[in-house]
Amino acid sequence: MFAYYLDLAIRSLKRNRLLTVLMVLAIAIGIGASMTTLTVMHILSGDPLPGKSAHVFYAQVDGDPTPDYSHREPPDMLDYQSAVDLWSAHRADRQALLVDSQIKARSPDAGRPPLMLMMLSTTWDFFPMFDAPFEYGSAWSAQDEAGRAHVAVISSDLNDKLFGGQDSVGKSLRLGDADVRIVGVLKPWRPSPLFYAVRGGRFANGDTAGYYIKPEDVFTPFFTGLEINDGNFQPFNCWSPPPKPGHLVHSPCNWVALWVQLDSSAKVAAYRDFMDGYATEQKALGRIGYTETRLRNLMQWLDFNHIVPRNAKLQTWLAFAFLAICLFNTVGLLLAKFLRRAGEIGVRRALGASRRSVFAQCLTEAGLIGLIGGIGGWLLTLVGLWLVRRQQTPYSDMVHTDVPMFLATFVLAVAVSLLAGALPALRASRIAPALQLKTL
């Protein structure tokens, strides 16, 4: 029966080509716009650490001793003292301190000009906690970390640039005025967003595209990094000016991030108690002024930072408003089309077709329009994504579609057209046979 309906649908679509083209075009444009923005949203709002994000937490303590201003929420980063205290207690399953800074780098072998790189100074747990994949070598050891060894892990991008993609483990790299030995090279790694560096989103007014940048090019042990790049650190905020700009150890500034991994809810509760206890103790000692602490898991932290750029959200709303208009349009046109065939439907009904079969026939036609519209919509999605890539946002290089999104395009297109066809088909199936036959 379905084959017969399909045959009827194709005939009907051929009969009034202009109307068919209009409907297919409306669906294709609507689907194209929606799928483009949905693909971007899918990339921007995904879980950057699937399977693990619920167990990774961002710790916040308020190290500011000054009594004025409102302190309802602890600052987005920690001061040096609090960060190192919390970290060295080792109360979590894994814990990593993170500080970002810009550093001048050169490879001693190659005669190329120096370049400025972003360096992440962090502790050993960073790599296993965030599943950073290694191409060559491995992370530095605990002894390296304790001994402030001059070692580094580099990104695959930097390895390609300086060493032509060869195994560069054991080679040296000049960072600032220090020579460091490369102990590991990462595989291409592109978390979206660069979740561990997210902070300050509530002050960004929706301009959050910068959170989708690539990871840093150089990773050094935390204390090694602080030593070799001393004088070049930027604070997140300060409650009074640092005595020596760029040198932030024991300065009145917040500039260190602490991520911890806690594998059970009991451990999470215990860690919260530990942080509260720490803040209370420090307040009693008079070092800090507020005992507010926060421990948000990865997704909560991203959410708190309003991670999805405002423009991307606005585009999604626009696309769906647009799809809704296309939907209304298609309903109107299908209604016109089906009711115009009232005579034909009347004859079918008089010859014994049930309402159900008229309804099914009309829906088949609507579904077919959706399917053709889906093909057009898919092509327009590709065009749309190409346009997004051309915008040169930090996340442009990640904007690609995949099989689930390809299938989603057709599911959405057919669903939309069936939705659009339901009402007109219902009306068509209600046509009284006798009335139509009389006018023939």
Added chain:
Amino acid sequence: MQIQPILSALKKHRLATALIALEIALACAVLCNACYLIAGRLSAMRINSGVDETSLGFLALQGFDASQASDLNARVVAGLRAIPGVESVHVINSVPFGPQAGAVGITLDQAGKQFRGVPELYVGDPGTPKALGLQLVAGRMPTADDYQPMTTFVPASSRVLIARALAEHLWPGQDPLGKEFWSGPFHFRVIGVVANLAIQQYDEEGEHGAQWTAFVPAQPGPQLAGTYLIRANPQDLDRVMTEAKAAMARIAPDAVVDQEGSQTIRELRQRFFKTDRAMAGLLVGVIVALLGVTAFGIVGLASFWVAQRRKQIGIRRALGATRADILRYFQTENFLIVTFGIVLGIVLAIGINLALMKFFEVPRLPLWYLPIGVLALWLLGQLAVLVPALRAAAVPPVVATRSA
């Protein structure tokens, strides 16, 4: 023209009428809000930076040793001045649309109680205000002894120029000359007011603060080094910038020229508003596609109605209605449907705007955007219905005598 018969005819096609009206309502709502968003982006892009953008360029060096800073400044400034076509070179911390370099929270009292927001400070060496092209509206420009050496990011106590907008914010209705403000231990006294000077990283939501700026005169040194303002004739500027970047790489082989950040202010501005331009373009595209789809819907449905009513039209013509009567019938019908849609659309437009205000911090939609949307849709409806209506008017009266 009688509206009664049209209304009773529409009653027979309640569903189709409602659909078209709904489509128009949605189109009206999206149209008003999209136009408003476009206008917002465009007005942001017109921000007055207060400096001579076409003659100025910004150059940045990174990765040099702070202990070498004074020597580096001297060599770079001398080297850049030697480039033919350069009018002047100054050490400055940043420029409008350049990197954010001097955002500080300020208070009106030394104790730090009366907090008044976070303006951005420009710090520059002697002659910088003139090179920037700042327009003094009150007070005086800094003189040689106002330019003091500094050990941290500004001198301990400085005599500054402030933008008019900041003066009005800090001391509404008062003479700002001679007034003081503090940032932690740093003290500032106002000696002059300039007409305009935009902040470095302009932010749409902070529009009220877009001109909250001050110029702090200072001597170059370890805390003011590596970033330079270059002024040249607008025709020479592009060539001067290319030569300047090459010259800096030659003068300071140990430092790294920030290729991305070293641009003319015009280019920095272009780049700064790139996403806004893209977004405005996208919104225009959406509006065009939206109006197109709506027009198609009207054409489709009106054609269907004309075909369905061929016989009635013939009868009316046979009974004496002129072609103009028939034409006007369909036009009025369309006008009525579009009007239903618009009434609903205005409610929806305000609703969407309230949602945007909540989730995207967009300001309230000015009411005069509504008539624009209304007029556009009326016009669109009339244009779209014209072809089907003309076809209706062309139906000959003789149709009435035919049986089907």
